[in-house]
Amino acid sequence: MSTYSHHNNELTIKNLNETVFLKGWVSKVRNLGGLIFMDLRDQYGITQLVVRPNTALYERxxxxxxxxxxxxxxxVIERESKNKFMTTGDIEIDVTELNILNTAMTTPITISEQDNISEEVRLxxxxxxxxxxxxxxxxxxxxxxxxxxxxxxxxNNFLELETPYLVKTTPEGAKEFIVPSRxxxxxxxxxxxxxxMFKQLYMVSGFEKYFQFARCFRDEDLRADRQLEFTQIDIEASFITQEDIMKLGEEMMSNMFKDILGKELKLPIARLTYQDAFDMYGSDKPDLRYELKIEDLTDKLSTYHVPLFESKASLRGFTLPNNALFTRKYFDKLTEIVKKNHGDTLAYVKHEGGQLSGSVSKFFDENVVADGYTLFIVPGTYEGATNACGALRKELAKDLGYIDETLESLVWIVDFPLFEYSEEDQRLYARHHPFTAPKDLEDFRNNPKDTLAKAYDLVWNGYEVGGGSMRIYNQEVQNEMFEKLGFTQEEIRNKFGFFIDALKYGTPPHGGIAFGLDRIVMLATKTDNIRDVIAFPKTQSARDIxxxxxxxxxxxxxxxLGLKVIK
Amino acid sequence: MSTYSHHNNELTIKNLNETVFLKGWVSKVRNLGGLIFMDLRDQYGITQLVVRPNTALYERxxxxxxxxxxxxxxxVIERESKNKFMTTGDIEIDVTELNILNTAMTTPITISEQDNISEEVRLxxxxxxxxxxxxxxxxxxxxxxxxxxxxxxxxNNFLELETPYLVKTTPEGAKEFIVPSRxxxxxxxxxxxxxxMFKQLYMVSGFEKYFQFARCFRDEDLRADRQLEFTQIDIEASFITQEDIMKLGEEMMSNMFKDILGKELKLPIARLTYQDAFDMYGSDKPDLRYELKIEDLTDKLSTYHVPLFESKASLRGFTLPNNALFTRKYFDKLTEIVKKNHGDTLAYVKHEGGQLSGSVSKFFDENVVADGYTLFIVPGTYEGATNACGALRKELAKDLGYIDETLESLVWIVDFPLFEYSEEDQRLYARHHPFTAPKDLEDFRNNPKDTLAKAYDLVWNGYEVGGGSMRIYNQEVQNEMFEKLGFTQEEIRNKFGFFIDALKYGTPPHGGIAFGLDRIVMLATKTDNIRDVIAFPKTQSARDIxxxxxxxxxxxxxxxLGLKVIK
Incomplete structure (x- = not known):
């Protein structure tokens, strides 16, 4: 038989009486009064076939x-009973020849939308x-x-360039996969x-604009939306500013919105400083499809004497209209969330029909919250209470149906702190990575804890989809950075020697960004399961089933490999 | 200062008197009578700067x-002494502002074309x-x-789709890198x-046309042109024929020739069967920029009695015009090559000025080869002698200057044997891989050793740049293939169980090809060092210097990782 003439989404009433060649999978067979009807499926769509009785091919x-x-x-003939929901629903194919190219055993899962099979079996x-x-x-x-x-x-004249996947190990690389040498x-x-490091070396080499769809490998502890390998749209450029990179990212996203979603993305994308984002939304990746800002209740409630709030630095929370959902059990659930997210606890006062109720209501009068509303109060440190309110905000928005799924919210978060200080380890950690440039060099030298970074994240509906920074391009500053992170000169030399060296020979100012392709596809296709957008994913237990x-x-x-397993 | 207005290859006499902003690396500084000249280099080119004495910026x-x-x-001003070899050679920049963005120590290698530094230092x-x-x-x-x-x-409506890099180990996978699980x-x-296997699974899933620029990892024993990781243009399609795939490959190469080399590639590309290629050129990847076919001398020399040729199945060789190069020492070198390549030895007869000379000349008369010519004779089995002649052919072409570097020779090799038989292991090995479809199913079942494969390689100037095949899509044939390769049912299940299963549920006829990107770039850019076309390559000892x-x-x-090193 000839190769196929059409895909299975193409034929309409315009093709009436044409002789066509089709191929694909038979997705349904019905034998109705001797007529055999089949749905023929390929990547593109479905076309109905009909085989008449008493034809030579009827038996086959x-x-x-x-x-x-x-x-x-x-x-191609006209159908008697048309199907308005299919592009090919007005026609069917009166079959004159049929070859079986391959048989199929009964499939363990149905190839239909309806079945509610477990993800394990699907995978x-x-x-x-x-x-x-x-x-x-x-x-x-x-x-x-x-x-x-x-x-x-x-x-934008970026060059697509590759970088190696087999690289040097870094002794503390807890998240890195090791490939033993034979x-x-x-x-x-x-x-x-x-x-x-390689994309920065491209800049050192004088390649001005680099990008790559790079596979990245991280042996992370397991979380719902993590994979051992993921794809990053990796971008770097020289002689540019933070504004240039952000503009490029906006153009890229806006084109993608147009091409894929058929939506216009309004530019420029809004910006929030890290501090404002954290203060208002308790998160560096706030979902702005709904408002629900965190209130500072510290001053407002200072006239009340609530034992639970004694010696708490901060009271933060929300005022929400009463809801049937607000039962004791529900508050227990929320309290768990608060505690898991560094808040001390959750207190609440419900005002309904002139009456106050709730865990701390006896310490308040009716002025504390308007009738018909509930006040949610999280005591704690400023950071702890705010962080907990951030988690609460997400939960409340979900439970109360505040999220308008037709909206898309994109926002840049800027002015991140350069470091995080770990009380436990008594040392600084790089918030992004140790190549991120400080916003102010004096600050960096004299007051590193409070130094801001030339870093920027792009957040889409509450997910971080991109993150980047301007890089350190001065060798001494890079060396100071490693020192501030607690490395000795010997460790710096051993781990990053070649990189520090590279910076010595004329490194241009440069910066970049990396976008998570998997997450972008997940958000663009409106699924909340990252595995849906990966052809052959690993499970949350890092297994390929x-x-x-x-x-x-x-x-x-x-x-x-010269290795043995320790028993 | 503003961001730059031009790259360093752009300004010409047309831009005279324009105020411009440039950036880049200073590749040369000359102080001539107070005037400072600098060559400013970026990715695109070089522009000459001039700084006048007694200006504020002179000191800087x-x-x-x-x-x-x-x-x-x-x-932009006109130059006094123009440089015809540079696009910007008619102008120079009269500098009014200059900022040093970064300093540079003296570089350990010169950034110029001339230096003849070792590859180790370069890397x-x-x-x-x-x-x-x-x-x-x-x-x-x-x-x-x-x-x-x-x-x-x-x-051609191919979809770019990804496949995992962390996959299942296969016990005999001597060439595979292992990534221990934490x-x-x-x-x-x-x-x-x-x-x-993944690209075939895409076909099973009903994706009709797949491609990917896939990184491939092979822990191979070291050879000059191998890397631990390389990039493959991986292609697969369903409901197509071998001809379709070859046509696609030709279109791809022809476009590339036009886009990159500015040359026309004459289509269709010539074809040779594996048997003909081997017989004529002693190789399945013959370089056809020169003719130099192997002659069969078995019959021609059968009237002479040469002890060295007694009981040899085959005599194969070349007749070449005498050359000053043809010294005893040179023949010794060639004999080494012959022996390394499975020929028994190399004999030769030189006819010059009516005299015969050479290793076996005393057994011949003057009719054996015309005056002015030398006969090269390799005795051995047909396969051994032919293979040795293939190696000899390459060496002779190189030494005698037969290669016209301006030519491009592309050829498809088709009709490969499906298997290779190892006398040593007494078993069959798959010549391509175990998913390659046999050309004839009866042959495959009854006479596997002589079965041809639906396989095709694309050869460019003596390098294999692509290889593909139609695949087995019948589950039973695939199972038989594994059995023929010596696997037990248990081994098949353990190693390929999921794949054999996948074939059961309605697999379309499919096939594909993979092109080596690194090799294609190497050939297109006329270098013979694969490391030149890889940004950050490993050495031949598998090290990143x-x-x-x-x-x-x-x-x-x-x-x-639960492992320890064996001492």
Whole structure:
């Protein structure tokens, strides 16, 4: 038979009487009074086939079962009962030839939208799960988003350049995968967690604008939306400013909105300083599809004497209209959330029909909150209470239906602190990474804890989808940075020597950003499961259920690497 | 200062008297009679700057050394002594402002084309080596070639889709890198050697046309042109034929030739069967920029009695015009090559001025070869002698200057044997990989050793740049294939169970190809060093000299993986 003439989404009443060749999977077979009807499915859509009785091919058609792969020749005819929901719903194919290209056993999962099968089974048979139009669509969108983003970058004269994945290990790299060397026993490579140093070396080399869709590998502790490997749209440029990079990111996102979502993204994207974001929303990645700002209640409640609030630095919270949801049990749930998120506890006062009720109501009068409203109060340190309110805000918005799913909220968070101070370890940690430039060099030298960074994150509906910074390009400042992070000169030399060296020979001012492709696709396709947008994902337990990986390492292979398993 | 207004390759006499802002690296400083001349270099080119004495910025300009990063403001003026070899050679910039953005120490390698520094030093300072226009150009071309190829595939409605790099280990995978699991001690992932099974699963899932620029990881024994990781243009499609894939590959290469080399590639590309290629050129990747076919001398020499040729199945060789190069020492070198390549030895007869000379000349008369010519004779088995002649052919072509570097020779090799039989192991090995479809199913079942494969390689100037095949899509045939390769049912289940299962549920006919991006760029840019076209390559000893990797694995890290080094 000839190769196919059309995909299965193409034929309409305009093609009436044409002879066509189609191929695909039979997604449904019905034998109605001798007529055999089949839905023929391919990547693009479905076309209905009909095989008449007493034809030579009737017997062969009778053997066809669901998911058989067939090719057919036939004539486009008008359907008797039309289907308005299908592009090909006005026609069907009067089949004149049919070849079975492959048979199929009964599939362990149904190739239909309805089945409510567990994710584990879906992933075990991922190759069947991906036949479902919804599952398939996530990846079709991913492919389109990839091209849209690439086009934006190419249009801005960025070069697509690669970086190695087998890189140098860094002794404290708790999050890094180790690849033992077969040639040099006891030695190994690490899998690159990101192309950070390499993209900066491209700048040192005089490549002005770099990008790459880079795979990144992180052996992180497991969380719902993490994968061992993920794809990053990695960008770096020289002789540019923070504004240039942010503008590029906005152009890229706006084109993507137009190309993929058919929506206009209003530019410029709003900006919030880290401090404002934290103060108002208790988060550096606030979801701004709803308002729900955190109130500072410290002054307002200072005239009341509440034992629970004694010696608390801060009282922060929300005033919300009463809701049937606000039961004692619900407050217990919220209190758990508050405690898990560094608030001391959750107190509340409900004002209804002139009466106050709630955990601390006896300490208040009716002026504390208007009738018909509930006051949520989180005592604690400023940081602790605010952080807890951030978590509370998300929970309340979800439970109270504040989220308008048709909205898209994008916001830049800027002016991040350069460091985080760990009381426990009594040392500074880099909030982004140790290559981020301080906003003010004097601050950096004299008051590092309060130094701001030339760093910027892009947040979409409460998810961080991009993060970047201007980089340190002065060798001495880079060295000081490593010192401030507690490295000795020997450690600096051992771990970053080649990089510090590279900065010595004429490094241009540069900066960049990296966007998470998986997250962008997840948000663009409105799923909340990152695994939906990855063709062959690992589970939350870092396993590939389909391949059954990881699997025991062969003893001989281990020996070949000069290694053995500790019992 | 403003951001830059032009790159350093842009300004010409047309811009005379314009005020411009430039930036870049100072590649040369000359102080001539008080005037300071500088060459300002960026990714794009070089522009000459001039700073006049007695200006406020003269002192600052005097501090500038080679490889300093500067930004300047100035006016375009006409040069006194023009440089015809530079696009900006008619003008220079009369500098009015100059800022030093970064200083530079004296570089350990000169950023110029002339220096003949060792590759080891070049790689240690790769970030400086890449500042050289020639080095940089390899990667600029790589970026362009990538886009050209991607465009060809997108224009043919291929989807760019990703596959995992952390995959299942296969016990005999001698060439695979192992990534030990931190969560499951004694278990591990492998780094994907290619996306082969995943791209076939995409076909099973009903994605019709897939491609990916995939990184592949192979822990191969070291050879001059191998890297631990390389980039493959990976392609697969369903409901297509071998002809379709070959046509796609030709379109892709022809577009690339036009876009990058500005040359027309004549289509269709010539084809040779594996058997003919081997018989005529002693290789499955013949360089056809020169003819130099292997002659069969078995019959021709059968009337002569040469003890050395007794009981030899085959005599193969060449007749070449005499050359001053043809000394005894030279024949000794060639004999080494013959022996290394499975020929028994090399005999020769030189006919010059009516006299015969050479290793076996006394057994011949003057009719054996015309005056002025030398006959090269390799005795051995057909395979051994032919293979040796293939190696000889390459050496002779190089030494005798037969290669016209302005030519490009592309050829498809088709009809490969499906298997290779190892006398040593007494078993069959897959010549390509175990998913390659046999050309004839009866042959496959009854006479596997002589079965041909639906496989095709693309060869460019003697390098294999692409290889592909139609795949087995019938589950039973796939199972038989694994059995023929000596796997037990248990081994098949353990290693390929999920894949065999996948084939059961309606697999379409499919096939594909993979092109080596690194090799294509190497050939397109006319270098013979694969490391030139990789930004940060490993050496032939699998080391990254710049990063100093691999490096000792930290003891704690190893413990965390549940492993220890065997002493």
């Amino acid at each position: 058609a009778s053997q066809v079962r669901s998911e058989y792969v067939v090719e057919v020749k036939g004539i 075990k048979y991922r190759y069947l799960d991906l036949r479902k139009p919804t599952s398939k669509n996530y990846l079709l969108q991913r492919s389109k988003i990839t091209q849209s983003i690439r086009n934006s970058l190419l249009n 040639l040099y026993h006891g030695e190994g490579y690490a899998l690159a967690q990101s192309p950070q 389909m391949m059954e990986s990881p699997s025991p390492i062969d003893k001989l292979q281990l020996e070949d | 300009a005097s501090q500038v050394r080679s490889e300093y990063v500067v930004e300047v403001k100035g006016i 240690k300072y790769r970030y400086l080596d890449l500042r050289k226009p020639t080095s940089k150009n390899y990667l600029l071309q790589r970026s362009k070639i990538t886009q050209s190829i991607r465009n060809s595939l997108l224009n 969560l499951y001690h004694g278990e591990g992932y492998a780094l994907a050697q290619s996306p082969q 710049m990063m100093e990797s691999p490096s000792p694995i930290d003891k704690l890290q190893l413990e965390d």
